[in-house]
Amino acid sequence: MTGRDGEPVTPTPLPPADPRVTSSDPKIVEMFDWSKRKANSWVQLPGTQGPLNVDENNTAGSGTGTYAASYWAGYANRSGYYSRDMAHQLAGAGVLGLHAENKAMLRSFAASATPAHKYYPAWALNFDAKTYLSIDYRSPTNFVREVPATFELVQKSEEAYRWSGDRSYLDDPALWDFYRRATDEFVTLHDGLKDNGAVKVAEGTGKGIFQGTASYNEQSSEPLAEAGDAIGSQYQAYLAMASLARSKGDCALADRYEAKARDLKAYFNSTWSGTGSGAAMVRGYTTDGRALTGWGKENSWFMPMKQIIEPGPRREAYLDYIDQQASGAGRPSNIEALTYLPDTFFRNNRNDTAWKWMKDVYDHKDVQHVNAKQGTNGDYPEVSFTLLGQTVEGLMGVVPDAPARTLSTRSRLPSGMDWLRIEDLRIGDSAFSLRHDGAAKSSLTHGSGSSPYTWEARFPGAYATVTVDGVARPARTKVVDGVTYTYASTVVAPGRTVTVQAG
Structure with missing residues (x-):
């Protein structure tokens, strides 16, 4: 045994x-x-x-x-x-x-x-x-x-x-x-x-x-x-x-x-x-x-x-x-x-x-x-x-949804942890890398997979702007279980990396 x-x-x-x-x-x-x-x-x-x-x-x-x-x-x-x-x-x-x-x-x-x-x-x-x-x-x-x-x-x-x-x-x-x-x-x-x-x-x-x-x-x-x-x-x-x-x-x-x-x-x-x-x-x-x-x-x-x-x-x-x-x-x-x-x-x-x-x-x-x-x-x-x-x-606040080809993330890094990255995170038939820098910046790499995924990057709080790969977008917010999040949704095809930052 x-x-x-x-x-x-x-x-x-x-x-x-x-x-x-x-x-x-x-x-x-x-x-x-x-x-x-x-x-x-x-x-x-x-x-x-x-x-x-x-x-x-x-x-x-x-x-x-x-x-x-x-x-x-x-x-x-x-x-x-x-x-x-x-x-x-x-x-x-x-x-x-x-x-x-x-x-x-x-x-x-x-x-x-x-x-x-x-x-x-x-x-x-x-x-x-x-x-x-x-x-x-x-x-x-x-x-x-x-x-x-x-x-x-x-x-x-x-x-x-x-x-x-x-x-x-x-x-x-x-x-x-x-x-x-x-x-x-x-x-x-x-x-x-x-x-x-x-x-x-x-x-x-x-x-x-x-x-x-x-x-x-x-x-x-x-x-x-x-x-x-x-x-x-x-x-x-x-x-x-x-x-x-x-x-x-x-x-x-x-x-x-x-x-x-x-x-x-x-x-x-x-x-x-x-x-x-x-x-x-x-x-x-x-x-x-x-x-x-x-x-x-x-x-x-x-x-x-x-x-x-x-x-x-x-x-x-x-x-x-x-x-x-x-x-x-x-x-x-x-x-x-x-x-x-x-x-x-x-x-x-x-x-x-x-x-x-x-x-x-x-x-x-x-x-x-x-x-x-x-x-x-x-x-x-x-x-x-x-x-x-x-x-x-x-x-890392990952919520997978392989059937819908989506995932959401939100940084929950504690005080004193500046950044955290994971590689070879498998969701369905896709493999991802995800990095959080503090509470307001996240990067997702879709390393391999058969289909694009829609990524909803969430950040706690209400921000005026969100940038996706350096391009500013109007900020959108939602309330989930009493918490207000600023978020951006973007399609991440296999082989692509996307960086989202709030504020």
């Missing part, structure tokens, strides 16, 4: 992409280089014969299987991948061009969300992409399941489609059926403990992970029926379903899910989250209807990370609260929980705080994991994959 240093001993394929980072700040270069090497070491070679159902209590496993295109996502001493971990690693895998792996793993979870499972996907599968990992699965009514994962898999399928451009995400019946049921029947089946009026909110049982929990926070003993990470993930799943439906040409379905997302967000902000701010904001409800405030770890930081909290002073106060708690007595002991904090703060334009947490995660990579049998923190696969994704989607 793994060598003494935690590296897999099975052969791994050559990476489909070889992204490279350079910067005025050597820390991000060191971090990215380590993360790329480490993440690639977790990739499984399709066709490999390997053990199944390996875990800390069954080190030899039970039988062998033929491994599918996949990568480790979960404890390094287990022979499989987990839905929660895989969802969080997907962007980093996209940066490495692991599109076949992302699709095979997402499809395996989709296929496992059967009526017998009440449309919950399996929590973990072996690397053969079909056998449920036995440590987490005992029977169709007795297996680990957590509400946010169902919704995150829908959201991440939409993101994988945007990275890869693979129409299978629209046309594969197993995937499409999963999206529809996860955002419809699943919600209806698991909504009965708390009255939410006209809005449906998926619930857990409050009885532990093998009976279905509302939150990813497994360290809590709270009997949660509804949780902030679940409702936030449900909101993003509705948006993803709308996006996928629109790409498929079903505008009526897209409109329906956009309305469901709006209604859920409005209900969350007007009613579900209470009227308090900071520590007084509601982040869950128990099975007997009590509202919970204070620090809930995942069910706290997922709410702003999933952007269900309306922009404004209340969200800013909650972000302050999250940083204070995670920096003090509320710091999670498990590194995989901390890997979400950069995403939380990047998504809310707290660049310096996000970068602080990226460095914190990286600087603790050689520390023993809280689960001693796991090895070091750096041998938890989520660490390397998330740092890759946070470099590209976070620091």
Whole structure:
């Protein structure tokens, strides 16, 4: 399974992409280089014969299987991948061009969300992409399941489609059926403990992970029926379903899910989250209807990370609260929980705080994991994959849309990082290089590809002018999630470099 240093001993394929980072700040270069090497070491070679159902209590496993295109996502001493971990690693895998792996793993979870499972996907599968990992699965009514994962898999399928451009995400019946049921029947089946009026909110049982929990926070003993990470993930799943439906040409379905997302967000902000701010904001409800405030770890930081909290002073106060708690007595002991904090703060334009947490995660990579049998923190696969994704989607603000042949970018460089460049960034069948100089200048090179891309270069703030390759254009602005951006759209053909500067 793994060598003494935690590296897999099975052969791994050559990476489909070889992204490279350079910067005025050597820390991000060191971090990215380590993360790329480490993440690639977790990739499984399709066709490999390997053990199944390996875990800390069954080190030899039970039988062998033929491994599918996949990568480790979960404890390094287990022979499989987990839905929660895989969802969080997907962007980093996209940066490495692991599109076949992302699709095979997402499809395996989709296929496992059967009526017998009440449309919950399996929590973990072996690397053969079909056998449920036995440590987490005992029977169709007795297996680990957590509400946010169902919704995150829908959201991440939409993101994988945007990275890869693979129409299978629209046309594969197993995937499409999963999206529809996860955002419809699943919600209806698991909504009965708390009255939410006209809005449906998926619930857990409050009885532990093998009976279905509302939150990813497994360290809590709270009997949660509804949780902030679940409702936030449900909101993003509705948006993803709308996006996928629109790409498929079903505008009526897209409109329906956009309305469901709006209604859920409005209900969350007007009613579900209470009227308090900071520590007084509601982040869950128990099975007997009590509202919970204070620090809930995942069910706290997922709410702003999933952007269900309306922009404004209340969200800013909650972000302050999250940083204070995670920096003090509320710091999670498990590194995989901390890997979400950069995403939380990047998504809310707290660049310096996000970068602080990226460095914190990286600087603790050689520390023993809280689960001693796991090895070091750096041998938890989520660490390397998330740092890759946070470099590209976070620091560089890349939003890919391969099916539409478009991408948008915005610099989120923190204080003290003057410039950052990435080469061999793969989106669909194209390879790009992108450089940000500060917050107001960006250059994109379309190194190779079959078609031109439309690039929307965004810059936070309202500027009077924008120059494209030195030619001034009238400035255009838009507001996205409460932030005003100046932007320019330009077509970048293969072989061309374009530089855009605001101000």
